[in-house]
Amino acid sequence: MSDLGASATTNGGGPLLEVADLVKHFPIKSGLLFDREVDQVRAVDGISFSVNKGETMGLVGESGSGKSTACRAVLQLLKPTSGSVKFEGQEIAGLGRRELRPLRREMQMIFQDPYASLNPRKRVGQIVGDQLKIQKIASGKELRTRVEALLERVGLSPEHYNRFPHEFSGGQRQRIGIARALALEPKLVFCDEPVSALDVSIQAQIVNLLDDLQDELGLTYVFVAHDIGVVRHISDRIAVMNHGKIVETGDADQVCEHPRDAYTKKLLAAVPIPDPRESRARRERTTAG
């Protein structure tokens, strides 16, 4: 984890990612003859944040608050309704497919569901190496060597190259997803609930792996999870989302220990304390006051 704070520590001229007034509305349509737009889901409703190089920005909020939509709109996997997204100072909102292609290498995503996000008919080697091949970065023997090295780096073994995803456990599949995301040596990685589907004992393994990879490769993360404890552990800064808006941003410990916003307070108060004496004490405090 880096020590880069919120204030623009000048790292080669500003933050890696700058998001300003980003909006993503989904139309709700109805009508018999014409699809008339009757209303809008304001999934992301004007959010601004920036992420410095080497830093982890955590995103928390209840289900439906717009976290995944925000990630997708920043990555231009969804066309933003309005707003600005700058990557290394360059405006990328509204760019076409062709112009986005070189940027796709720099920004990758790791998904929540390690089962659904891997093609079951492809071998692990193919899944991890596909983009290297498509983007003509490596082929033949070199491709194989690179993929095997990636597999080892994420805690799998080179012998896994020819296996299929169903032969792996949830944690191992998430490692495959991580190897795939890292194949193109991205600068920025969006992790959308990367550990939520995993067993407790495996969650810690994956969080530690992501931590190591960041140190080694100088990665920058945007990390989404509903487990606030995990987000706080991995993040330098945290943004709290509610109804498509960011209600509070700050240093991770600061937000968790001294929340300012009422919604953040409510969210934190609901997190179970895994300590019976503490949770009894908290219950007594809340029933008393």
Added chain:
Amino acid sequence: MSATPETAPVTPGAGGGPLLAVDDLRVGFATEDGRLQAVDGVSFELEAGEVLAIVGESGSGKSVTAQTIIGLTRSPNSHIEGSVRLSGEELTTQSESDLQSVRGSKIAMIFQDPMTSLNPVYTVGRQIVEAIRAHDSSIDRKSAHAQAAELLGAVGIPDAERRVDDYPHEFSGGMRQRAMIAMGLALEPSVLIADEPTTALDVTIQAQILHLIQDLNRSRGLATILITHDLGVVAEVADRVLVMYGGKVVEEGTLDDIFYDPQHPYTWGLLGSLTRLDQPRPHRLPQISGAPPSLLNLPKGCAFRPRCPHEFAKCAEVPGLEARLPGEPGHRDRCWLPPEQKRKLREIGGRIGLEEPA
């Protein structure tokens, strides 16, 4: 905790026996890849008003244990042994129709995803009415409907009189889970089995559901089995805890036993890997190496051995579930280490844990 007398009275709560007694329960499945022992000798007792938590990783046999209690795992490919007694009455040998009435009236079960257990084409109220009338056909529709609204109110659905006529999709996830609980309560059961009831819910909603279960527990003496993989949830509501690993109970004790004097290294690992918002964050998240075992291919000896940093020669034998602390018959574990050594080994940087993080 004494053994249940053979002829325990059939009324819940009356007499000396426990409300629910599960004894040496074993559930095996014949699968394509071979025989799989999903539950391997699980025993516990549950008293009225008590919350028993069953914790463990996925595949450790929690759901199969719960489902077997109410006869939901009976099938041509399953093999069930052991005993389940409700107020002294044996359930494993009951006919399917007798069991159905037990499920309807004495034991209610709620699942992780309430949407799969609510019928989308009927209003929530109608489904509760059906449940009430199936249980007692002398109640007319109108009063059953009033009772349904009352129940929804009791589980904290705001504006219940009006919302009773909503369809399930008009309810939020938390409201659906409350509706499931309301439906379960319609029959005034003595036991509630909740299998990961809050796993799919936001923390704010989770807190409400847990407090609801706790209230019902106190106000109605409802005995509850709560299945979860989240020790935070356990700390909030449980009285006693079973920790399962590879189909077996590896530790059982009171809530405080498990959190403050845990005896099994797997329990240490689970406690160690928890993130705490009320404490400074550690540099590394303590982890348990490796992965949970496949039930088709369990390690020989102690099932936790391949992941245990403290294993020694003796661990090649399966440890029994025994009380190993003097004067604490209710605190049992399956680990060969001597208790005094355990107290030293589990101390990791001022906290309980499995080993120094790598």
